Amino acid sequence: MAPIRRRGEAVPRVPVRRGSSRSSPRPYRGATEPPVVKDPSFRRSLALFRAFMREQDDPDFCYSLLARDAIDQVEAYGGPVDGRVVVDVGGGGGYFTREFRARGAHAFLFEPDLAELGEKPPEGTVVADGYLLPLQDGVADVTFSSNVLEHVADPQTFLSELARVTRPGGLIYVSFTNWLSPWGGHEWAPWHYFGAEWARARYRRRTGRAAKHTLGENLFAVHIGTTLRQVRARDDVKVVSARSRYWPFLAEAVVKAPGIREFATWNLLLILRRCPP
Ligand SMILES: C[S@@+](CC[C@H](N)C(=O)[O-])C[C@H]1O[C@@H](n2cnc3c(N)ncnc32)[C@H](O)[C@@H]1O
Numbered sequence: 499m500a501p502i503r504r505r506g507e508a509v510p511r512v513p514v515r516r517g518s519s520r521s522s523p524r525p526y527r528g529a530t531e532p533p534v535v536k537d538p539s540f541r542r543s544l545a546l547f548r549a550f551m552r553e554q555d556d557p558d559f560c561y562s563l564l565a566r567d568a569i570d571q572v573e574a575y576g577g578p579v580d581g582r583v584v585v586d587v588g589g590g591g592g593y594f595t596r597e598f599r600a601r602g603a604h605a606f607l608f609e610p611d612l613a614e615l616g617e618k619p620p621e622g623t624v625v626a627d628g629y630l631l632p633l634q635d636g637v638a639d640v641t642f643s644s645n646v647l648e649h650v651a652d653p654q655t656f657l658s659e660l661a662r663v664t665r666p667g668g669l670i671y672v673s674f675t676n677w678l679s680p681w682g683g684h685e686w687a688p689w690h691y692f693g694a695e696w697a698r699a700r701y702r703r704r705t706g707r708a709a710k711h712t713l714g715e716n717l718f719a720v721h722i723g724t725t726l727r728q729v730r731a732r733d734d735v736k737v738v739s740a741r742s743r744y745w746p747f748l749a750e751a752v753v754k755a756p757g758i759r760e761f762a763t764w765n766l767l768l769i770l771r772r773c774p775p
Contacts, residue, residue: 537571543746561590565597568644568671575738575769576669579603582639585663587628588646592620603640608632628656636665636772645765647674648682648720654728661734661772670735670770673743677719678760684711722759722766735770743767 536542546567553560573579580602586595589607591614598605599620608626609615615623626632628646641664643656650656653674660670675681683690686709689697694713701709711717730737741749743765752762 537567537574538742538746538749540746542567543744546744557591561593562597564644565593568594568642568673569597569601571743571767571769572640572642572669572671573601575671576640579605579640583637584640584642585631585633585638587631587641587643587660588649589642589644590614591616592618592623594642594644595620595623598640598642629659631659631663633663635662635775636668638664638668640664640669640671642671644671644673645675647672647725648676648718649716651718653718653720653725654732657729657732658734661732661770664772666772666774668772669738670772671767672770673765673767674720674725675765676722676725676760676763678721679764680761681764682719684717685709686711722753722763723756725766725768726753729768729770734773734775736773737768738771739767739769741767741769 545563549560549563569579578601579598582603584595584598584603584605586592586598586605586607587609589595589609592607592609595605595607605620607620607623608628608631609619609623610625610627612625615625624632628643628650629652641660643660647653647656657670657672660672664670675684677690680688683694683697686694686697686701689700690713698709698712701707713719726737726740729735729740739750740753742752742763743749745752745764753759753766755762
């Protein structure tokens, strides 16, 4: 098994070299430029939806596709990741870190839960909590956190730590499934609309298994309006884009409609740029 580092152990030195093995590194494109890939589109959303349907039977297929798609989004907003330092916070089994590395990034996975890491986490994985990353300020060109925010009790403190480790001008990719999304209840969705406890009990009755998530313990009701207000009020990051992560159309427009956005966005993707301290 690949080495795992635990809290308190030495952390791999994050390389400060800019650029890859190429002789002249490509410039890091400004994060305000528009995406260059066909996103959103029906074809893409359909492919992702089909992959989600196979998640239980074929997680490798599902998460590899999701990782390719997410890193396409990172590159669309921030330029090629080749040669860049990437910090993947709460990256589970490491699909995203592997995809970043496949594209030439110096990517590092920080994940607190050994069970989530599985048997073959990427080499150099660090067992660490996203609230307290064992990293110096400003080491990352890209800080990436997919579907973690709804699993932490204090999302704004978690975001502060992501911003801290990102260099000024660097990109922060944060997405989460909001509570009132049809998927907000995770494995007990969409029954969470009838109450978390009831939905959880129903899941147990129907499957014979205890649900993985408990509201208030490892799943929290995060809302889009509140999150946007809090993030826009921050002075350590600037919002480059707030959009639905998976929608095939109106991905940014849906997030602008108060009330409706809580149900219709499904999963909020925030592309943030780190401001100078
Ligand atoms: C739904 S999984 C998402 C995994 C992966 N990022 C993805 O998008 O498929 C939520 C992840 O958040 C991690 N997590 C929960 N609390 C965390 C924290 N305080 N710091 C970092 N990661 C955390 C969990 O261990 C888990 O791997």
